[in-house]
Structure formats: structure tokens, C-alpha cells
Ligand SMILES: Nc1ncnc2c1ncn2[C@@H]1O[C@H](COP(=O)(O)OP(=O)(O)OP(=O)(O)O)[C@@H](O)[C@H]1O
């Protein structure tokens with residue numbers, strides 16, 4: 192019915208149209224910097240919050256896995272057990288699959304340590320005999336975060352006849368894992384809610400944009416613009432909000448990390464640990480921006496599909 | 506070109522704006538649509554432009570039954586039509602050039618082609634010097650002519666105009682009618698709704714007069730139907 196421009200040049204013109212639409216959408220945002228920045232800032236904060244929580248949790252998890260290496264089981268032997276029997280037990284346990292290393296603390300060494308660290312040194316002088324038992328400090332082999340395996344080992348060792356008490360020194364590690372698990376799930380819940388909030392923010396912004404450009408939409412429909420053509424600038428606007436929001440969120444995260452990094456490192460040094468704060472890393476930063484872009488696109492898509500239909504020429 | 510077959514239009518309010526309209530406007534013809542206020546002139550044009558759908562009957566546009574066109578396909582029908590309104594519907598956030606270029610941008614024309622055609626269209630309506638102006642700075646007649654340039658830029662087969670001279674002085678009105686006549690001379694089918702009986706008489710084109718939603722008088726010359 193119509194004499195249309197030729198196919199090849201149409202394809203080229205299609206891409207150049209996309210490019211121009213994208214730039215025009217960006218130009219519109221740039222023309223209202225305050226409003227744009229405000230919306231983008233809200234998006235950025237909503238994104239940076241779960242990201243911050245994630246980084247904190249990630250670091251605690253890394254830190255606790257360091258501590259996991261120092262998990263040890265103290266075997267308090269019965270007081271009547273002699274050094275030679277204890278030595279035999281130690282040799283026997285050293286072949287155990289789950290045990291990495293065993294330290295032998297004799298009664299005398301124990302007393303000496305106690306004297307040095309407890310401050311009751313003088314009181315000990317008045318004791319006739321050494322009341323302390325021989326202690327075997329077992330360092331278990333630990334693969335991954337398997338706190339349960341360690342617990343089983345403690346039980347097994349506790350059953351030995353020579354052992355009066357087997358005690359896991361860092362039982363709180365297990366509790367920590369549980370807490371971390373809870374925190375992990377909470378972060379997902381919070382992230383989901385904030386993602387929905389971002390969708391709503393972008394959707395609402397685009398809805399207002401559509402209302403402001405009502406006249407233009409009507410005229411475009413009258414002169415034969417396809418739905419895709421009319422949708423396009425709004426989808427690009429949503430995408431740009433995602434891009435700007437994502438970049439801002441990255442900046443907010445980096446600045447926050449920089450602010451706490453030094454104090455944390457100092458604190459770690461006080462505990463003679465060389466622990467350093469781990470940031471998001473390149474891949475996860477890209478992922479953050481990608482998620483932000485997707486949210487922008489989805490949010491604007493929702494607004495567009497709901498509100499563009501309402502505008503018809505009359 | 507346009508064929509109305511027993512068309513009825515009842516608005517959701519229950520009002521029958523058009524009642525059993527039968528009409529045939531052939532390719533290349535130019536005609537006026539007259540009638541009292543509320544007679545149904547705008548409604549008839551809206552049915553052709555698919556802004557409204559008929560309640561009953563069929564409309565054929567260049568042989569295509571509009572009842573078979575889904576909402577998604579409406580844009581492609583409209584690309585064959587140029588529509589001119591009384592309140593010209595210009596966009597005030599962009600210069601004259603961009604307003605006129607809209608139909609070509611929508612259809613994905615290339616930039617050089619767009620520039621060439623916009624200049625030609627503005628030249629035809631005598632506004633080439635105003636291409637960079639904001640529409641708001643133009644007079645009523647000039648704005649109307651920008652609207653006409655936008656309606657003809659994509660060389661539509663059919664030109665529909667609803668009260669295009671509604672608020673213009675007689676001289677300018679005549680000028681605009683002559684403009685339509687020129688488009689008609691190069692083959693465009695033209696249908697214009699208007700109150701202005703004097704003007705219509707002056708131009709000498711046939712008119713169809715509506716009354717209470719029905720054809721009261723059909724002044725179109727009888728031609729052998731070739732549809
Ligand atoms: N959207 C609508 N809903 C309900 N009734 C409508 C609608 N549009 C028009 N009408 C009614 O249909 C009748 C015909 O309207 P139309 O606009 O076609 O008249 P017209 O001939 O163009 O009049 P005018 O010369 O005043 O523009 C009028 O009585 C009007 O009230």
C-alpha cells in the first residue's frame with residue numbers, strides 16, 4: 192500500500208532510531224537533574240542497603256572460617272591417668288582420620304600455665320599435690336563449615352575410658368553458623384522487599400512521565416506510531432534510572448567501605464590478625480548494576496503496559 | 506477509497522451519533538462534510554481514522570474492511586491517512602521542524618530524507634522560514650498550516666480535516682482550502698468537515714450533508730463504482 196524506504200537502510204535506521212531514543216531519554220533526565228538525582232538516589236540507597244548487609248555478612252563468614260581452623264577439643268583425662276598411658280592414647284588418636292594434630296599438656300605444664308595466667312599463683316603454693324589432670328588438646332581436621340562433624344568427634348572422644356571430659360572450646364562457632372544462616376536469609380527477605388520498592392519507585396516515576404507526555408502520546412498514536420514506538424522512550428528512561436541508580440549504589444558502597452576499612456584493619460591488628468575487609472569485587476559490582484538495570488526496565492515495563500493503553504486519541 | 510456500508514455508531518452513553526450511513530468517496534475525489542453541530546461529522550471522520558469503531562455496518566478503506574483490523578494493526582492503517590484537526594494538536598515542546606517530521610520518524614525514514622521532505626512540506630504551506638520556530642510563537646493560521654504540513658508529509662492517500670478553518674479569517678480559510686485543492690490535484694483523496702457553507706460554495710467542491718446522524722443530501726457526482 193505504501194512506498195516504504197528500502198530494507199537495508201530501514202534496518203540501519205532502526206538502530207539509529209534506538210540510539211536516538213536512548214539519548215533523547217537520557218537528555219530528558221539530564222534536563223531535570225534535581226528530580227533525576229533524587230529518584231536515582233532513592234534507588235541507590237535501596238540497593239546499597241542490602242549490598243552493605245551482604246558485604247558485612249560475607250566478611251563475618253570469612254572471618255569465622257578463619258576461626259574454624261582454630262577449633263580445638265580439650266580432652267581432660269582422669270587425674271589417676273599416668274603420663275605413659277596418656278602418651279599411648281595420644282599416639283593412638285594421632286592415626287584418627289579426623290585429627291590433624293594433638294598437643295600434650297602434662298600436669299606440670301598445666302600448673303605452670305595456670306600459675307602464669309590465672310593470678311592465683313601464690314595460692315597454689317599451699318597445695319600439697321598437683322590437682323590438675325593431663326590434657327590432650329586435639330586439633331580436628333575441618334573441611335568446609337561442617338560444625339556437625341566436629342560435634343560428633345567430640346562425642347566419640349568423650350567415650351574413651353581415660354577421658355573424663357571432652358570439651359569443644361569453640362562451641363559458639365556452631366551458634367555463629369546458625370546466626371549467619373538466619374542473617375543470610377534475612378538479607379534475602381530484605382533484598383526482595385527493597386527490590387519491590389525500587390520497582391514501585393521506577394514504576395511511579397514513569398507513570399508521572401507518561402502523564403506529562405500525554406499530548407505527545409496522543410498525537411503519536413494519531414499519526415500511526417506503533418505501540419512499540421511509543422513504549423520505547425519510557426523503557427529507555429527506566430533503563431537509565433537503573434543505570435544511574437546502580438552506579439550511585441556502587442559509589443555509596445565503595446565510600447562506605449573506605450570509611451570503615453581503616454578502623455577495622457586497626458582493630459584486626461589489635462587482635463594480631465591480618466584480617467582485611469573484602470569488598471564486592473568486579474564481577475559482583477557488575478551484577479549489582481545489571482540487577483539495577485533489570486529493575487529499571489521491569490519497573491518501567493509495568494508502568495508502560497498499565498498506563499499507555501489508557502491514552503487514546505479522541 | 507472510502508465506502509460506508511450501513512454504518513451505525515452508538516456512543517456508550519446510548520446516543521446514536523450515526524444512523525445507517527451509506528457513502529462512497531472514490532479515489533482522487535475531494536468532498537466536504539456539512540451539517541449542524543452534533544450532526545455527526547466528527548464521528549464519521551473518527552470512524553475512518555479508527556479513533557472510534559462502528560456499532561454496526563462495515564467501512565472499507567482502499568478496499569480493506571476496517572472491522573478486520575485489530576487494534577495492534579491500527580497504526581498501519583493510520584499511516585495512509587493524514588488527519589487535520591481544528592485545534593491542530595501541535596506539540597509545543599519542540600520546534601516546527603520536529604513537529605512536521607513526526608510521521609516520518611515514526612515510519613523510520615532516514616535523516617536526509619526527513620530533512621528534504623520537511624522542507625518541501627513547509628514550503629508548500631508557505632512556512633519554510635519558520636522551521637526553527639516554536640509553534641507557540643506562530644499565529645493561529647500559521648499553526649494550522651504546520652498541522653497541515655504534518656498531515657501531508659508522508660504523502661497519505663487520504664486527507665481528513667475536521668473544521669480546519671474553524672477560527673481563521675475568510676481570506677486565510679480560502680487559502681487553506683486552495684492548499685487542499687492542490688493536494689487533491691496530485692491525487693490525494695480529501696474529505697473535509699466544515700460549517701462554512703459560503704466557503705464550500707466558493708470552492709465548488711461537492712458536499713455531503715448530515716442531519717441527526719443521517720445523510721440528508723449527497724452532492725457527490727454519480728460515478729460508476731469501481732470498488
Ligand atoms: N464520546 C462521545 N460520547 C458520547 N456522545 C458523543 C461522543 N462524541 C460525540 N457524541 C455525541 O454524538 C453527536 C455527534 O457528535 P459529533 O462530534 O460527531 O458532531 P459534529 O457534527 O462534529 O458537531 P460539531 O459541528 O459541533 O463539531 C453529538 O450529539 C455528541 O454529543
Ligand SMILES: [Mg+2]
Nearest residue numbers: 546547548667
Ligand atoms: Mg465536530
